[in-house]
Structures are given as C-alpha cells and as structure tokens.
Amino acid sequence: MSNILPNSLVRRLGSNPLFDQEAFLAAHESGEKLTSIRINPKKETKLDFDLDSQVPWCKNGYYLESRPKFILDPLFHAGCYYVQEASSMFIDHIIDFLKLSSEEIKALDVCAAPGGKSTLLNACLNQDSLLVSNEIIKSRSIVLQENMMRWGCANVVVTNNDPSVFRRLPGFFDLVLVDAPCSGSGMFRKDEDSIDEWSEANVKLCSERQQRILSEILPSINSNGYLLYSTCSYSIEENEEILDWLIEEYNLESIQVPFNSAWGIEETASPKNRAFGYRFYPHKVKGEGFFIAALKLKNIQPSFSFKKMKFEKSPVPKDGLNPWVENMEEFSTLVHNENVHIFPKHLEASIKALQQVLYLKNAGTLIGKWLGKELVPSHDLALSIHRNKTLPAVELNIDEAQNFLRKKQLNIEIFSSVKKGWCLVNYKGESLGWVKVLGNRINNYYPKEVRIANL
Structure with a gap:
C-alpha cells in the first residue's frame, strides 16, 4: 500500500480490476506539479511567459512548462487569464456538446468560489447569457467577487x-453547476496536507451535504434544464451513487458526453441506473482527480413569475455615463448608496428578480x-471590457506596473502627456487601474485590499 494515500481509499479503487493501482500510486509519489491557465477571450494579449500545449478539452486552456510567480504578473491582476486546474476545464467541452453557447440562457454556479468554473462558464456561454455566481461562505464570496471583477464582464x-x-x-435557470464540497481526495497530489484530513466518515458526511445542496437547488432548474454535478473526490459515495440518488429521487436523465479516447478520461456507470460519469485520474490525464456528470431535468417545473417586477427610473442620466462606458445605450443602471452598477439592458427583469430574492454582493x-453631477470611477470599471476605449491611458513598463500594483507613488513624468484628472494605467495594452493626475503629483487609486504586499 501507499505510504502517502489512505489505505482504505486505495483499496476501494483497486477493487476495480481495470484500475491501474500501481500507476495511480506512482503518479502521487512522483511529486509532479502541473500548472495550467485559461485565457480570457475578451482580454487576449501577449503574455510574459510561454504556453506549452493546449488543454485538449478546453479551447482557451493551456499547460505551462513551469509555474511563474503569478502574483508578480500585471496581466494576472488585469484578468487576462485565470490559473485553473486542467481537469475541471472539461466543463467547456460539455457546454459545447450541449450547444448551450449558441443561445441566451440563465446559468447558476452554486458553489462558485474562488471563481474558476464561473469565469469558464462566462467565457464559453453565449455573451447575452446571465451568470449567477454564488458562494455560501462570506469570506470566500469576497474572493469570488474579486475574481469575477477581474474577468471584466457585466x-x-x-x-x-x-x-x-x-x-x-x-x-x-436553464443550467445549474454544482461543484459540490467534497472529501477532496482528487487534490491529494496537489495538496498533500489534505491527506491527513481525509476519512471514510468525512466521505459519508460530504455525501449527505451534497444531497442537501442538490435537493435545495433542483427546484430552481427549469423544465428540460441541465444540471452539471462535479467533485474533486474519487469516492463512489460522492460521485456515481449521487447520480443514482438524483435519478431515483428527482427523475433526472443521464447524458452521455462523447470525447476523444486519447484524452485518457474514464467514462463510468453508476451502480443502479448506469448513469454516465467522467473520472479524471492523474496517471491517465494531465490533470488532477476530478469527477463530473451531466443530467437533464425531465419534470415539468413551476416557473418564476416576472409579473410583479417594478422598475424604478435611474437617478443617473445616461449621458453622464457616456464618457465612461462604451455603448451605454445597451445598458441599464442600478444605483445603491450612490454606487452605480451597469448590466445589459435585456437582463433587467432577471436582475430585478434576483435583487428581490437574493443577497447580492455585486450586480453587473x-x-x-x-456624486450628483459626476462619476468617481471604480476599480471594477478599470478592469471592465465595457469601459470607454477613449479614456486617457498611459502605458507602463514592468517595473512601473509592479510599483503601481504595490500602491506605490509613480513618477509624475510618466504622465507628462496627460491633462489633470482620471487616467488609466495600462500594461501591454490592458488596464490595471486608475490614477489621478494632479498639478504636482500622481494619486495611485489601486485598492489597498488587493495590492501586492511584497515583491
């Protein structure tokens, strides 16, 4: 047995005669660390490091030969890419197969922090779709909000x-993703400390928690809508047995997702109903342990009524926002405590409905x-793909950009061509944030809470 992995877990996996236990153990004992990123298709620019090869099941996913110090990379802070484990990028392939990118839908990511799967969904769904990214834990929802802000979409x-x-x-919702809290055995190679926390009792506890989350969320899926269920666990109790429970309790239909056999993904069948699941093992794929399944709702669901929605006129004149937002006529506004939010006009009824029912961290x-006659721009606007492209901006080199990200004072000579007022600072053409040009100095408005503390 392995000196690293729990014996009971390895024994359970080894009971499958087709499972290559020796290769599985070797993959964990090798200590290999894989790094993969996913490019933001709305912020494509030349990166400061080389991409190795493409993740075969994700059009924007790439492996790296080595792991850079992402915290020092201005383009990371600009939201040009997201560092994400490659196996979980299979969601992109499922969305393509289900043809959900070809139409406007409403999607929900239930357990979304830190934001990897939400940024993926936002990139691969139709640009007119609505995505709700939810996180139950308050501290983690802050990180989620920051990552979605970097991604830049309204x-x-x-x-x-x-x-x-x-x-x-x-x-x-037309699509709900539940990346359920789990026992985490699929992350053992990436995080060895988590091995000590694993137990069969915790597997059982996680399975019960997963069923609670699913039972609560299923009524929000519309008739013929889709559920994507995933974990980073190897345990059948958290994976295939959950599929059987879903089919028996809620009459869901399992969906088989075709894929290239050369990818090394293993298609499994649940014990009772032969529901399709997809397992990722580190000795077979370039990625960590992962499980995912796609299901379709067959029941006729009650529908949310939009009849009682009330729409208040915004106190902010749109011509006051035109200098800041490109194509402002395509957006609606929501004002809360003088804070102005924009979102696509066709999503107004949906946003109002969410506002009445949920606690929103951020909308659009x-x-x-x-402030009555003028806008004090936010950091979110600086990173938004919807900001007006004619706003004043100055290009920084790598040292200047890192100093800006540390919230240090910048040399006023860099801004000699700029008149007084708000100015964006860019690196390789991508915005990092705001400064305010004054007569004899530059005020750095990079948010304290996300600044680089050390270089």
Missing part, C-alpha cells in the same frame, strides 16, 4: 446565499459612485 451577478434560498426562484459592473 452579465454576471455575484451572490452570497445558502442554496435553500434558490427555492424562491422556481424554474429560473460597479462603475463608480455618482
């Missing part, structure tokens, strides 16, 4: 709610604070 709502609250949105893009 068709996203970040929420901080228990899954039970979504029962108040019957039949609202927070573009700034309206």
Whole structure:
C-alpha cells in the first residue's frame, strides 16, 4: 500500500480490476506539479511567459512548462487569464456538446468560489447569457467577487446565499453547476496536507451535504434544464451513487458526453441506473482527480413569475455615463448608496428578480459612485471590457506596473502627456487601474485590499 494515500481509499479503487493501482500510486509519489491557465477571450494579449500545449478539452486552456510567480504578473491582476486546474476545464467541452453557447440562457454556479468554473462558464456561454455566481461562505464570496471583477464582464451577478434560498426562484435557470464540497481526495497530489484530513466518515458526511445542496437547488432548474454535478473526490459515495440518488429521487436523465479516447478520461456507470460519469485520474490525464456528470431535468417545473417586477427610473442620466462606458445605450443602471452598477439592458427583469430574492454582493459592473453631477470611477470599471476605449491611458513598463500594483507613488513624468484628472494605467495594452493626475503629483487609486504586499 501507499505510504502517502489512505489505505482504505486505495483499496476501494483497486477493487476495480481495470484500475491501474500501481500507476495511480506512482503518479502521487512522483511529486509532479502541473500548472495550467485559461485565457480570457475578451482580454487576449501577449503574455510574459510561454504556453506549452493546449488543454485538449478546453479551447482557451493551456499547460505551462513551469509555474511563474503569478502574483508578480500585471496581466494576472488585469484578468487576462485565470490559473485553473486542467481537469475541471472539461466543463467547456460539455457546454459545447450541449450547444448551450449558441443561445441566451440563465446559468447558476452554486458553489462558485474562488471563481474558476464561473469565469469558464462566462467565457464559453453565449455573451447575452446571465451568470449567477454564488458562494455560501462570506469570506470566500469576497474572493469570488474579486475574481469575477477581474474577468471584466457585466452579465454576471455575484451572490452570497445558502442554496435553500434558490427555492424562491422556481424554474429560473436553464443550467445549474454544482461543484459540490467534497472529501477532496482528487487534490491529494496537489495538496498533500489534505491527506491527513481525509476519512471514510468525512466521505459519508460530504455525501449527505451534497444531497442537501442538490435537493435545495433542483427546484430552481427549469423544465428540460441541465444540471452539471462535479467533485474533486474519487469516492463512489460522492460521485456515481449521487447520480443514482438524483435519478431515483428527482427523475433526472443521464447524458452521455462523447470525447476523444486519447484524452485518457474514464467514462463510468453508476451502480443502479448506469448513469454516465467522467473520472479524471492523474496517471491517465494531465490533470488532477476530478469527477463530473451531466443530467437533464425531465419534470415539468413551476416557473418564476416576472409579473410583479417594478422598475424604478435611474437617478443617473445616461449621458453622464457616456464618457465612461462604451455603448451605454445597451445598458441599464442600478444605483445603491450612490454606487452605480451597469448590466445589459435585456437582463433587467432577471436582475430585478434576483435583487428581490437574493443577497447580492455585486450586480453587473460597479462603475463608480455618482456624486450628483459626476462619476468617481471604480476599480471594477478599470478592469471592465465595457469601459470607454477613449479614456486617457498611459502605458507602463514592468517595473512601473509592479510599483503601481504595490500602491506605490509613480513618477509624475510618466504622465507628462496627460491633462489633470482620471487616467488609466495600462500594461501591454490592458488596464490595471486608475490614477489621478494632479498639478504636482500622481494619486495611485489601486485598492489597498488587493495590492501586492511584497515583491
């Protein structure tokens, strides 16, 4: 048996005569660390490091030969890419197969922090779709909000709610992703400390928690809507047995997702109903342990009623926002405590519905604070793909960009061509944030809470 992995886990996996136990153990004992990123298709620029090869099941996913210090990379802070484990990028392939990118839908990522799967969904779904990224734990929802802000799109709502609250949105979503809290055995190679926390009792506890989350969230899926269920666990109790439970309790239909056999993914069948699941093992794929399944709702669901939605006129004149937002006529505004949010106009009814039911951390893009006659721009606007491209901007070199990210004072000579007022600072053409040019100095407005503390 392995000196690293729990014997009971290895024994269970080894009971499958097709499972290569020796190769599985060797993959964990090798200590190999893989690094993969996913490019933001709305912020494509030349990176400061080389991409090795493409993740075969994700059009924007790439492996790296070595792991850079991402915290020092201005393009990481600009939201040009997201560092994500390659196996979980298989969601991109499933979305393509289900053809969900070809139409406007409403999607929900229930357990979304830190934001990898939400940024993936936002990139691969139709640009007119609405994405709700939810996280139940308040501290983790802050990280989720920061990562979605970096991604830069206004068709996203970040929420901080228990899954039970979504029962108040019957039949609202066309797609729900539940990346369920699990025992974490699939991450053992990446995080050896988690091995000490693993136990069969915790597997059972996680299975019960997963069933609770699913039972709470299923009413929010509309008739013929889709559920994607995933974990980073190897345990059948958290994977295939959950599929059997879903089919028997809620009459869901299992969906088989075709894939290239050369990818090394293992298609499995649940014990009772032969539901399709997809397992990723580190000795077979370039990625960590992962499980995912796609299911379709067959029941006729009650639908959320939009009849009682009330729309208040925004106190902010749109011509006051035109200098800041490109194509402002395509957006609606929401004002809360003088903070102005924008979101696509066609999503207004949905945003209002969410506002009445959920606790929202952020809706669309927070573009700034309206002070009656002028806007004080937010950091979110600086990173938004919707900001006006004619706004004043100055290009920084790598040292200047890192100093900006540390919230250090910048040399006023860099901004000699800029008149007084707000100015974006760019690195390789991508915005990092705001400065304010004054007569004799530059005020750095990079947020304290996300600054680089050490270089």
